[in-house]
Amino acid sequence: MNNQLILASSSPRRRELLNQVNIQHIVRKQDVDESNVPFYNPRTYVQTLAERKGRSIGFESDQEVILSADTIVCYEDKVLEKPNTREEAFQMLRSLSGQKHQVYTGVMLRSPEQEMFIVDRTTVEFWPLSKEDIELYLDTGDSFDKAGGYGIQTEGAMLVKQISGDYNTVVGLPLSRVVRSLRTFGIYPSISEMK
Numbered sequence: 001m002n003n004q005l006i007l008a009s010s011s012p013r014r015r016e017l018l019n020q021v022n023i024q025h026i027v028r029k030q031d032v033d034e035s036n037v038p039f040y041n042p043r044t045y046v047q048t049l050a051e052r053k054g055r056s057i058g059f060e061s062d063q064e065v066i067l068s069a070d071t072i073v074c075y076e077d078k079v080l081e082k083p084n085t086r087e088e089a090f091q092m093l094r095s096l097s098g099q100k101h102q103v104y105t106g107v108m109l110r111s112p113e114q115e116m117f118i119v120d121r122t123t124v125e126f127w128p129l130s131k132e133d134i135e136l137y138l139d140t141g142d143s144f145d146k147a148g149g150y151g152i153q154t155e156g157a158m159l160v161k162q163i164s165g166d167y168n169t170v171v172g173l174p175l176s177r178v179v180r181s182l183r184t185f186g187i188y189p190s191i192s193e194m195k
């Protein structure tokens with residue numbers, strides 16, 4: 001029997017990614033204090049944030065497996081999280097213009113018996129962006145709930161010249177690695193949902 005996957009995330013993207021590969025899940029989310037996480041390096045940072053989110057909820061049965069994740073954008077030793085204002089988003093996108101940056105996603109998988117972390121990195125290169133390019137993108141309103149101030153899967157696609165690595169890591173989950181690791185936890189795609 002399949003164990004029950006609990007997604008400890010309010011991110012619609014993470015839900016859609018799991019749905020895309022027919023991994024059935026339910027959402028259970030607590031507010032998590034994401035502040036005061038010490039920054040040693042990007043990998044440890046996203047892993048620590050994923051762990052905080054994963055430990056913020058408890059098990060309601062022995063069959064449950066909790067999945068939590070965190071995504072950040074890194075450019076020149078700076079972490080770019082979600083912008084709070086249009087001005088902040090503008091500055092972020094201007095700093096990324098014409099450059100390569102890294103997107104890190106950390107994932108925690110946790111059951112009553114075992115725990116596992118996955119940390120993945122994808123490099124994204126932006127086109128050189130004029131002030132008008134950035135303003136046009138900001139007008140879409142797509143920027144604000146996303147690390148680095150853009151969404152590669154939505155209007156932000158027009159900013160991106162090329163990527164190296166897993167596209168889904170940028171969207172919020174290194175999906176194929178997560179699916180493979182979930183097997184170890186007794187979670188499989190639901191065959192009846194497959195076309």
Ligand SMILES: Cc1cn([C@H]2C[C@H](O)[C@@H](COP(=O)(O)OP(=O)(O)OP(=O)(O)O)O2)c(=O)[nH]c1=O
Nearest residue numbers: 009010011070071146147150151152170171172
């Ligand atoms: C770079 C990039 C980020 N993002 C999103 C993924 C994440 O949802 C978000 C980063 O914020 P996170 O803190 O990782 O996640 P979240 O607050 O949306 O959800 P939760 O903490 O409840 O799990 O940025 C995109 O959707 N597209 C992109 O291209």
